[in-house]
Amino acid sequence: MDERYDPQKIELKWQKKWEEMNIHATDTIKGRKFYCLEMFPYPSGNIHMGHVRNYAIGDVIARYKKMRGYDVLHPMGWDAFGLPAENAAIKHGVQPSEWTYKNIDAMKKQLTGLGLSYDWERELATCSPEYYRWNQWFFLQMFKRALAYRKSSSVNWCPSCSTVLANEQVIDEKCWRCDSIVELKELDQWFFRITDYAERLLIDCDTLTGWPESVLTMQRNWIGKSEGVEVDFPIRGSDRKLRIFTTRPDTLFGVTFMCLAPDHPMSRELAGGNEKLDEMKNAGENPEEKIIIFTGENAINPLNNDAVPIVVANFVLMEYGTGAIMSVPAHDQRDFDTAKKYGIPIKQVITSGANLSPVELEEAFEDEGILINSAQFSGLKSNDAKKKIAEYIEERGLGKRTVNYRLRDWGISRQRYWGTPIPIIYCKKCGIVPVPEEGLPVILPENVSLTGLGSSPLADADEFVNTSCPKCGGEAGRETDTMDTFVDSSWYFIRYCSAKNEDALDRDNISNWMPVDQYIGGIEHAVLHLLYSRFFTKVLHDIGIVNFDEPFTNLLTQGMVCKETYKCQEHGWLLPEEAEKGTCIKCNRKVEIGRVEKMSKSKKNVIDPNHLIETYGADTSRLFSLFAAPPEKDLEWSDKGVEGAFRFLNRLWSAAYRIKACIRSSGIDDSAIDKDSPLFRKTHRTIKKVTHDIERDFHFNTAIASMMELLNELTAFRPADENDYALMGFALRNLVLLIAPFSPHIAEEVWETMGNKPSIFRQPWPEWDDEYTKAMQIELVVQVNGKVRAKAMVPAGLPDEKLKEIALRDRKVGEFTGDKPVRKVIIVKGKLVNIVV
RNA sequence: GCCGGAGUGGCGGAAUUGGUAGACGCAAGGGACUUAAAAUCCCUCGGGGCGUUGCUCCGUACCGGUUCGAGUCCGGUCUCCGGCACCA
Numbered sequence A: 001m002d003e004r005y006d007p008q009k010i011e012l013k014w015q016k017k018w019e020e021m022n023i024h025a026t027d028t029i030k031g032r033k034f035y036c037l038e039m040f041p042y043p044s045g046n047i048h049m050g051h052v053r054n055y056a057i058g059d060v061i062a063r064y065k066k067m068r069g070y071d072v073l074h075p076m077g078w079d080a081f082g083l084p085a086e087n088a089a090i091k092h093g094v095q096p097s098e099w100t101y102k103n104i105d106a107m108k109k110q111l112t113g114l115g116l117s118y119d120w121e122r123e124l125a126t127c128s129p130e131y132y133r134w135n136q137w138f139f140l141q142m143f144k145r146a147l148a149y150r151k152s153s154s155v156n157w158c159p160s161c162s163t164v165l166a167n168e169q170v171i172d173e174k175c176w177r178c179d180s181i182v183e184l185k186e187l188d189q190w191f192f193r194i195t196d197y198a199e200r201l202l203i204d205c206d207t208l209t210g211w212p213e214s215v216l217t218m219q220r221n222w223i224g225k226s227e228g229v230e231v232d233f234p235i236r237g238s239d240r241k242l243r244i245f246t247t248r249p250d251t252l253f254g255v256t257f258m259c260l261a262p263d264h265p266m267s268r269e270l271a272g273g274n275e276k277l278d279e280m281k282n283a284g285e286n287p288e289e290k291i292i293i294f295t296g297e298n299a300i301n302p303l304n305n306d307a308v309p310i311v312v313a314n315f316v317l318m319e320y321g322t323g324a325i326m327s328v329p330a331h332d333q334r335d336f337d338t339a340k341k342y343g344i345p346i347k348q349v350i351t352s353g354a355n356l357s358p359v360e361l362e363e364a365f366e367d368e369g370i371l372i373n374s375a376q377f378s379g380l381k382s383n384d385a386k387k388k389i390a391e392y393i394e395e396r397g398l399g400k401r402t403v404n405y406r407l408r409d410w411g412i413s414r415q416r417y418w419g420t421p422i423p424i425i426y427c428k429k430c431g432i433v434p435v436p437e438e439g440l441p442v443i444l445p446e447n448v449s450l451t452g453l454g455s456s457p458l459a460d461a462d463e464f465v466n467t468s469c470p471k472c473g474g475e476a477g478r479e480t481d482t483m484d485t486f487v488d489s490s491w492y493f494i495r496y497c498s499a500k501n502e503d504a505l506d507r508d509n510i511s512n513w514m515p516v517d518q519y520i521g522g523i524e525h526a527v528l529h530l531l532y533s534r535f536f537t538k539v540l541h542d543i544g545i546v547n548f549d550e551p552f553t554n555l556l557t558q559g560m561v562c563k564e565t566y567k568c569q570e571h572g573w574l575l576p577e578e579a580e581k582g583t584c585i586k587c588n589r590k591v592e593i594g595r596v597e598k599m600s601k602s603k604k605n606v607i608d609p610n611h612l613i614e615t616y617g618a619d620t621s622r623l624f625s626l627f628a629a630p631p632e633k634d635l636e637w638s639d640k641g642v643e644g645a646f647r648f649l650n651r652l653w654s655a656a657y658r659i660k661a662c663i664r665s666s667g668i669d670d671s672a673i674d675k676d677s678p679l680f681r682k683t684h685r686t687i688k689k690v691t692h693d694i695e696r697d698f699h700f701n702t703a704i705a706s707m708m709e710l711l712n713e714l715t716a717f718r719p720a721d722e723n724d725y726a727l728m729g730f731a732l733r734n735l736v737l738l739i740a741p742f743s744p745h746i747a748e749e750v751w752e753t754m755g756n757k758p759s760i761f762r763q764p765w766p767e768w769d770d771e772y773t774k775a776m777q778i779e780l781v782v783q784v785n786g787k788v789r790a791k792a793m794v795p796a797g798l799p800d801e802k803l804k805e806i807a808l809r810d811r812k813v814g815e816f817t818g819d820k821p822v823r824k825v826i827i828v829k830g831k832l833v834n835i836v837v
Numbered sequence B: 001g002c003c004g005g006a007g008u009g010g011c012g013g014a015a016u017u018g019g020u021a022g023a024c025g026c027a028a029g030g031g032a033c034u035u036a037a038a039a040u041c042c043c044u045c046g047g048g049g050c051g052u053u054g055c056u057c058c059g060u061a062c063c064g065g066u067u068c069g070a071g072u073c074c075g076g077u078c079u080c081c082g083g084c085a086c087c088a
Helices: A007-021 A049-067 A083-092 A096-113 A129-144 A194-207 A213-223 A249-254 A265-271 A276-281 A333-342 A382-395 A507-513 A528-543 A609-616 A618-627 A639-666 A678-695 A700-716 A722-739 A744-753 A800-809 A811-817
Strands: A033-038 A071-073 A148-158 A163-165 A183-192 A225-234 A241-246 A257-260 A292-300 A307-313 A324-327 A399-405 A424-427 A431-434 A466-468 A475-478 A518-522 A555-558 A561-568 A572-574 A592-598 A777-784 A787-795 A824-828 A832-836
Touching: A007 A096, A007 A618, A007 A744, A033 A049, A033 A507, A049 A071, A049 A518, A049 A555, A049 A561, A049 A609, A049 A618, A049 A678, A083 A096, A096 A609, A129 A148, A129 A431, A129 A528, A194 A213, A194 A225, A194 A399, A194 A528, A213 A528, A213 A555, A225 A249, A225 A382, A241 A249, A241 A257, A241 A324, A241 A399, A249 A382, A257 A265, A257 A292, A257 A333, A265 A292, A265 A307, A324 A333, A382 A399, A609 A618, A609 A639, A618 A639, A618 A700, A618 A744, A639 A700, A639 A722, A639 A744, A678 A700, A678 A722, A700 A722, A722 A744, A777 A800, A777 A811, A787 A800, A787 A811, A800 A811, A800 A824, A800 A832
Parallel strands: A033 A071, A033 A518, A257 A307, A518 A555, A777 A832
Antiparallel strands: A148 A163, A148 A183, A225 A241, A225 A292, A225 A399, A257 A324, A292 A307, A424 A431, A424 A475, A466 A475, A561 A572, A561 A592, A777 A787, A824 A832
16 A cells, blocks of 8 residues: 555556456345346447446445345446437448447446446347347237337428437427427338336336336326216217317316317318318417317207307317317316407306306316306216216217326337337238248348438348248338337346346346346436336236336436536637636636536536546545435536545545554454444444435435544544554444445555455445444533523433433523423433423 | 426535434635645634623524424425426
């Protein structure tokens, strides 16, 4: 051990040693298993601070659990398919596979440099045929069960990426990746019927007690279940009917018009040659504005035989419900606005109950209440009326109760090259024919010309496309779309359960390790990835591959890494190193300091982890990102804070350096330690506190704070004799064990220096004795009428009577109580006495 | 609009079951060491008041309540962040 703390030197040393010792190999399960998983990264070529935070959190948990005696699976891999590889190919003429694998190499080095305890033996890349063949296999299983199907549909089309986007990939009508305005395009697409699982995905949210409430809420909202009634309205002068969906059957008597979605099959027919229909589809300047077109036809309300006009309305969605609605302006704000604008009558059928006759409404009354003007249902409460009217409708065959979900089927087709080929063959004779399982994998061909123009690049790869029909042997062509990369990430956690050379779906391996005990990743995946993974797991369960139906028992969504932004009037956004002392290094102009935002390349408010590790080392980088905020909250970057973490490790180092000689000479004979000494008790308290903080939702920031306290006390400690050396050794030994999961390299080095055999990670987690967590002396707080008036140091463990006596005798207390009679004395054991006068 | 979450010093954040508000760190100020600086170490550090080194009053977004005692529980208001958003 050198006198000076040199992170580069020791970190490299231990990373090498760990590899030689193969210390991160997956345990065979002997006792309790623990599957710790962090969301795998896209191999962009460089890690960012978000990765550092995510993986530091995961590594603390994995290393801690190992020390606690769990058999741990802690794998890492690559979400390797996706657009950037293809864009790089178009821009630089390099093959996507080459580009991807080069990036994987680079990023693996960076992750290793962080000292993360992954078992690289189980590394996977989703772009390898050994991996994606199983995507294809899953597709075939889904196809067999009609869970994969093809339909022509209007899809989101990004003109810039020239590809289809899933609903979830469209944010504010813009592409999630490039922010282009999304257009609609009609294409044949493959879908997974996730809507078949909507109800199970919804109710099983209740079983996910280890998930953050916010994520569950987002999933529930995304699924968007609503219960209501479908009702048929006959069209006057015709024998046809118009079917609508409503959640408010209690307002049926208030219907004054009917709305069709512009793309409802009846719209064009009923509206005839009305040109306005086309205009309406291409949304006006203000998409919020409500526009309707009268078709001239009327519908008959089956409950009261009123004839009401049928209109086409721009605000009605074809994809939801039946694409047609009944409009009740008195009790729906949108209908109210529309009715006012077009002079349609407003008929009140619900009152608040205060007044049972209609009033002049200034806005829609959307609450539930008491029915009026509703024939035999008048006088009922909304809730009862909903039930009674629904029954009435079903009895007379006028409609039926229905449940609707906001969730749509998952469109998985992508007109892209760098993804899993969809294992389907189109035969002129036999139609759509799945590739037989023996034919897997359908290999993605190399050396396909990529231009970024048009759609599916595979369509031009004749050798790929041209094939024979598995059924009839005749001429046939392959599907040229590839799968959404969310398919890849929907089951990768299952692949890790088996070693590289084992069957990917080995049931024993899967049931040994799954479900994931702790999953850690960004909140941005709250719906997409996490919902799809749950869906896949349920399908696998139904197929009989797995015996559980939720993949992730506990979920930790870490907050974003944020930093203030710098902007120069002339040069725009500036990198932190371009804004020196508040001025732009290019033009010397004053830099505008912007708000704290998520680190992003576009705003240049980024810190390069590589640079950070070079300057301070991996241990400091990890420690800071764990100390600055609790994991689930956003973390604000602070250069000074990093230095603080670095200082702490330096102080730990020099404390170890200073006392290592004493420790060695005194041996480590704990029996000689004075059990009453404050440092001994502080050490026990710290072990307890750190353990509790980790167990209690991973409050690493407070765990680290208490380790800092222990170091402060150890540094201030002045030994008087040999026994005190043993005590210091005891404190240091435990401190190093506690910090090991957080800053593993320095812990190993100090551990070794203290004369122990590596590795510290083969040591059990330290234990505490509750008897020794108690201080010998306590500070008794004395309150008068709930206000602190005095404090006194008293020996721990005094009986209540004694505490009361001390409190009442206190001079200061006397000043406040005066000669007023004591009404009551409240004693909180070992802490506080409150005197009420 | 609906649904979630959060408001505590100059800053990041602590306070686990209702019991000393501000742990730990950062910044700032003062001191030691040094020719000097950096590094390091020590001290101070929520605000106001005074007879100024100890005492006192106020203080956890705002208003009210429960309680011997409220950052914590209850009712209401405001602000900020995130998600969804013509879903009938």
